Amino acid sequence: MRSIRIHVTVAALAMLACAGDRETGDAAGTRTQFRDSAGIRIVENTRPPGGSRLDWRLGPEPIVSIGRMEGEDPYLFERVFGAAVLSGGRILIGDAGTKELRVFDRDGNHLETWGGEGEGPGEFEAAARPYALALLPGDSIVLWEYSFPELTVFGPGGEFLRRFTPESSRWDYWDRRSHLRPLDVSRSGLILASQDDIYFDPMEVEVWDAAGEIRGSLGAHPGREAIRRGDAEPEAVMFGRYVRLQAWGDLFIISTNYRYEFRAFAADGSLARIIRMDHVLREPTEAHIEAYIAERVSRIPDDRADQRAERARTLRAMPLAEHLPAFAGIRGDDALGHLWVYEYEAPGEETAGTLFNIFDPEGRVLGFFELPEGMSILEIGADHILGRVENDLGVQSVQLWRLER
Numbered sequence: 001m002r003s004i005r006i007h008v009t010v011a012a013l014a015m016l017a018c019a020g021d022r023e024t025g026d027a028a029g030t031r032t033q034f035r036d037s038a039g040i041r042i043v044e045n046t047r048p049p050g051g052s053r054l055d056w057r058l059g060p061e062p063i064v065s066i067g068r069m070e071g072e073d074p075y076l077f078e079r080v081f082g083a084a085v086l087s088g089g090r091i092l093i094g095d096a097g098t099k100e101l102r103v104f105d106r107d108g109n110h111l112e113t114w115g116g117e118g119e120g121p122g123e124f125e126a127a128a129r130p131y132a133l134a135l136l137p138g139d140s141i142v143l144w145e146y147s148f149p150e151l152t153v154f155g156p157g158g159e160f161l162r163r164f165t166p167e168s169s170r171w172d173y174w175d176r177r178s179h180l181r182p183l184d185v186s187r188s189g190l191i192l193a194s195q196d197d198i199y200f201d202p203m204e205v206e207v208w209d210a211a212g213e214i215r216g217s218l219g220a221h222p223g224r225e226a227i228r229r230g231d232a233e234p235e236a237v238m239f240g241r242y243v244r245l246q247a248w249g250d251l252f253i254i255s256t257n258y259r260y261e262f263r264a265f266a267a268d269g270s271l272a273r274i275i276r277m278d279h280v281l282r283e284p285t286e287a288h289i290e291a292y293i294a295e296r297v298s299r300i301p302d303d304r305a306d307q308r309a310e311r312a313r314t315l316r317a318m319p320l321a322e323h324l325p326a327f328a329g330i331r332g333d334d335a336l337g338h339l340w341v342y343e344y345e346a347p348g349e350e351t352a353g354t355l356f357n358i359f360d361p362e363g364r365v366l367g368f369f370e371l372p373e374g375m376s377i378l379e380i381g382a383d384h385i386l387g388r389v390e391n392d393l394g395v396q397s398v399q400l401w402r403l404e405r
Contacts, residue, residue, distance in 0.1 A: 024364065028052055032364045039270075043363035045277040054358060054367040058385070059402035064108040066093065067397025074102050074110035077396045082133035083378040083386045084141070085400070086156065091386070092141065093398050094133050099124040101133070101141070101154065106400075114158035115143075122152070122160030134185035135334075136210055142191070144182040149193075151182060153210065166193070166212035180206055184332070186247040190215055190267055197223040197243045198234060205245065205254060207267045216267040221254050227319055238292060239284050239321040248332040248339055249361060257325035262339065262363075275339070275363035281323040282346070288324065289316075291348030327357075335382035336405075337361035343368070375399070 021035040033044045068075045078097020086092055089106040101114040116123050124130065131146035139156035153161040166180075180193040189210050195203040201223035207216045225240035246253045251264040251272055260279035266272045293315045300308045328342035339359040345351065353370040360366055371377070375387040378398065385401045 028367070030365055030367070034362070041273045041363070043273065043275045045275070045359075045363075045365040047278050048357070048365060048367045052367055054369045056369050057404040058371065059404075062399035062401050063384075064091075064106065065397050065399045066091065066104055066108045067395065069393065069395045072110070073098075074113060077398075080378075080388045080396050080398055081130055082143075083388070083398050084133065084135050085379060085381060085384065085386065086135075087139050091398070091400065092133075094130055094143065096130045099128060099130055101143070101158070103158070112158060114154055115152075122154065124152075132182075136185065136189045140210075142182075142185060142210060147181070149179045149181050151191075151212065162211075164212045166208050166214070180204060182208075183245050184247040186252065186267075187249050187337075190247075190250075192245055192247050192252050194245055195223075198226065199223075201226070201228075203243070205252075207252065216269050218252060218254060218265050218269050222256055225321065236318060237321050238289065238315070238318045239324050240319075241321065242325075244330050246330045246332050246339075249337045253330060253332075253339075255330070257327055257344075258323065260326040262330065262341075273363060275359060277357070277365055279326050281326060283322065284320060284324055284346075288347050289320070291346075295347060331377060331380070333380045335380065338366075338380075339363075340369075340377075340380065 021033060023031060023033045025031045028049050030048050031046045035042050066075065067077050070076070077093070077095045079095065080093060081096045082094040084092045086103070090111065091104045091106070093102050093104065094100070095102065099115055099117045103111045103113070105111055114122065117126060119125065129146040129148070130143055133141055133143045136142055136153070140161065141154045143152045143154070144150070150163060150165045152163045155161050180195055182191050182193050184192045186192070191208040191210065192205070193208055194205040197203050202220035203223040204220055205218040206214055207218065209215050222241065222243060224242045225237045226234035227237065228234050241256050241258045243254065243256050248264055251266060253262050253264050255262045259281070260277045262275045263271060264273040264275070293312055296315060297308050297312050300311060324346055325344045328344040330342065331340045333340060338361065341357040341359065343355040343357055353373050354375070356369045356371070358366045358369050371385070375389055377385060378388055379386040381403070383403055385403050387399050387401065388396060389399055390396050
């Protein structure tokens with residue numbers, strides 16, 4: 001692994017300016033430059049001031065919270081794998097434990113249930129593991145399973161439409177790592193799919209339509225950084241490179257965490273946009289390593305001392321990346337086309353809340369926005385956020401929050 005340092009200054013941005021380029025700024029001192037190179041839009045951003053926040057607001061409390069510790073079955077969740085707000089304000093929630101899609105009104109009252117375990121149309125066999133869902137144009141819902149490329153599509157009223165395995169997934173029952181799997185859905189209903197980034201480096205990435213037909217290849221890209229020794233399982237690298245794939249409007253982002261850069265591709269595989277923000281990579285310290293090990297050992301109960309000690313020895317033997325990640329993850333704004341970037345918190349330096357850096361549809365950095373700690377985003381709407389939360393007893397609920405931008 002070689003050392004990579006990225007530090008773009010305002011002066012450097014100015015030197016890049018040429019005819020047809022433009023540069024914008026704000027009162028806080030953040031600057032963005034746009035330029036074109038061989039038909040590719042390149043957007044260079046300076047970093048927003050530390051401690052600054054966008055003038056966005058999350059409501060003081062959820063509009064509605066759905067999920068209980070006890071009561072009627074529709075309000076009890078084993079593992080929420082997705083949620084969305086349908087037309088008319090109905091709230092759709094997927095539960096992997098029961099393999100059901102449950103529909104609630106805006107007040108949290110249960111209306112109906114779709115799917116479930118069984119052998120009928122729209123039902124799932126006992127071994128099925130629903131993993132994610134997304135809305136298609138027209139309020140149809142596509143659902144896919146964990147480690148299996150089969151997709152199921154329901155109509156907006158819960159009617160079963162189709163179930164299929166895309167031919168290009170090259171599914172092989174005896175080699176479950178060989179297929180491409182769905183990951184996300186674009187604004188126009190195209191499906192982003194890739195090989196498993198743990199077992200494939202490089203990995204292939206494709207775009208399918210909602211019937212499973214291939215619409216374009218996005219090529220081969222670096223997978224997750226690992227040490228591979230013959231046929232043995234890949235060995236993870238502490239703080240190593242990983243890939244992030246995300247639909248963003250009608251583009252598809254494929255980026256790795258070793259630099260603060262997002263490469264957005266069109267469905268035909270052409271590189272359409274590169275968004276960057278200045279960032280200085282940090283080398284992991286001994287304190288980072290010890291905090292990383294302590295957090296993972298803490299997941300093992302205290303009364304299993306031997307397991308905790310063995311886990312600590314295994315972690316200390318892991319190969320170490322030269323740099324900490326530049327960012328933690330990305331998510332497309334489902335309504336207005338913003339890109340939400342999860343800021344990376346080094347082990348031992350975690351703060352309360354989850355911090356995002358928000359970019360507009362052009363790639364211009366807008367600033368930081370913070371969500372409460374422990375909320376997993378399921379959907380970002382124009383004026384709302386759907387999030388999954390879990391209490392100390394492991395009870396999951398889905399909350400609808402008002403978002404004021």
